[in-house]
Amino acid sequence: MNIQVDEILDAKGLACPMPIVKTKKAMTNLEAGQVIEVQATDKGSTTDMKAWAESTGHQYLGTVEEAGVLTHYLRKASDAETKQETKHEDVEQLLDLQSKIEAGENLTILDVREPAEFAFGHIPNAINIPLGDLEERMKELDKDNELHVICRTGNRSDLAAQKLTEKGFPNVKNVIPGMSTWEGPTDKNN
Amino acid sequence: MANTKVAIIAANGSLFDAYKVFNVATAAAASDAEVGIFFTFEGLNLIHKEAHKNLPLPEGKEHFEEGFKQANVPSIEELVGIAQELNIKIIACQMTMDVMNLEKEAFIDGIEVGGAASFIEYAKDANITLSF
Incomplete structure (x- = not known):
């Protein structure tokens, strides 16, 4: 790995x-x-x-x-991570996301954790762009897709969701709380 | 563990005792706990400037010397240095020092000298209290 x-x-x-x-x-x-x-x-x-x-x-x-x-x-x-201060308004419960995945919906999931965190377990087919790199790598994402942004506890994904909205992404959801309580299937490695 | 306080009494002076005391103490301090150790009676050997560098193995256990080398455990001297670096509070027992006719200068730097009451005052609100 x-x-x-x-x-x-x-x-x-x-x-x-x-x-x-x-x-x-x-x-x-x-x-x-x-x-x-x-x-x-x-x-x-x-x-x-x-x-x-x-x-x-x-x-x-x-x-x-x-x-x-x-x-x-x-x-x-x-x-900051231990303090909950969510500002992005459009949030999505983790369980709702899981149901959509299980129902076979084709979703764009953006995981903004560090590559090392991502490597040890992420939602299959999720895209990994760490929060720190989001600004410059945003162009890799398609604005027409609904984006489901996730991290470990919902804080970094909140910041990412705000940043994406600010840059003109029309449909961004912050998934809460995040991978810390995810019980669905995961993939390892990149 | 930032709000955890650990109070330890070190009352014995063999190499085994030294490892028990300093391993637990440095692990606690490295986990952000506040740690204080009261050295009394033979425990004073563990912070004596010279004695702590060459502590005896318990009688009949001399054959463990090889095991210590093989497991590459840090020396007590090294652990004492780490304890000081991690700001572990070291209290030497005044009464024992008087009995053994030892001065503060005979011990490692940065220690406090106090009586039982000093330790009790420190330990009164400790979350973890240990005696070795």
């Missing part, structure tokens, strides 16, 4: 609690929203990373194990 990250931390060969301590340090140098890859050989590090993310509010994306190396992916949370 080829996953784009902002920072790579080599914690291979280190025993508990060093992978966590090093991750904590590396995380302070990241901007909110950035993704870090932590390479570790400590077998307990997967459960520790999950617990640590739970404690600190950062987002644990997933782990890939290959040749004895555990590669963990984490995303730094921002304060």
